[in-house]
Amino acid sequence: MILYLVRHGEAQLNVLGILHSRNYNDNPLTDKGRLEAAAVALLLHRMGVHGPVFTSPLLRARQTADCIDRNYKVDERLREIDMGEWELKKISEIPFDNYRKDPVRYHPPGGESMESVVNRVMDFLNFVRGINEKSVIAVSHWHPIATVVALVTGLPLSNIYKLRISTGSITAIDLDNDDVLFLNLSPLRVLRSLGLSDDGIMKECIR
Template identity: 90%
Template sequence: MILYLVRHGEAQLNVLGMLHSRNYENNPLTDKGRLEVAAAALLLRRMGVHGPVFASPLLRARQTADCIDRNYKVDERLREIDMGEWELKKISEVPFDNYRKDPVRYHPPGGESMESVVNRAVDFLNFVKGVNEKSVIAVSHWHPIATIVALVTGLPLSNIYKLRISTGSITAIDLDNDDVVFLNLSPLRVLRSLGIGDSEIMRECGG
């Protein structure tokens, strides 16, 4: 089974460099984010990827999942790490460098620990392994996706910020062999390289 991990498209607070994890109805996709999402949906379809779609409950993830498959299901295990006292603060306003260097030790004050994120990531992976499908698509956020990659590859959890997981990217994991098929693939870059224009890409999501 292949698990396709899609990071949501660019959202409004991403542009502002602000941290957001709690209000599930806030922080919609930007125009760029909608294009990234349409590209992800189109590339998955052209790759022949079919299977159930699960999404974080946050708006930006649900908007992403809706473009891929309107019959997606919300799964709380895919939500972003709770930012605690850092919620709705700019990255430049908090000691984010310490967190980036070792998120196991320096989790957001009053927020969620790495252990908590790992527990729900493992629970989701075990759930997916029990799904009788060749492919499963999960729309989530940087931290949960990076955590899953680290768990599969054996990368120390303190080093997950060495990974790059861009908005709108797809990471594929072969759960049968615990192997990363590809990491941080940019559907928009791939489709543009094939000569597919943005207007055609946007039609994938009714744009």
């Protein structure tokens, strides 16, 4: 089974460098984010990837999932790490460098620990392994996706910020063999390189 981990498209607060993890109906996709979501959907469809779609409950993730399959299912285990006292603060206003260097030791004050993220991500992986499908698509956020990659590859959890996982990217994992097939693939860049126009890509989300 292949698990396709999709990071949501760019959202309004991403542009401003503001952390957001709680209000599930705030922080929609930007125009660029909608294009990234459409590109994810189009590339997955052209690759012949079919299977159930699960998504974080946050709006930016649900909007991305809706481009892929309007029959998506919300799964709380895919939500972003709870930012605690850092919620709705700019990255430049908090001691984010310490967190980036070792998110195991310096988790957000009053927020979620790495252990908590690992537990719910592992629970989701075990759930997916029990599904009789060739492919499963999960729309999530930087931290949960990076945690999955670390768990599969053996990368120390304290080093997950060495991973680059851009908005609108796809990371594919073979759960049968615990192999990372590709990491941080940009569908928008791929489709543009094949000569598709942005307007043509956007049609994937206007059905």
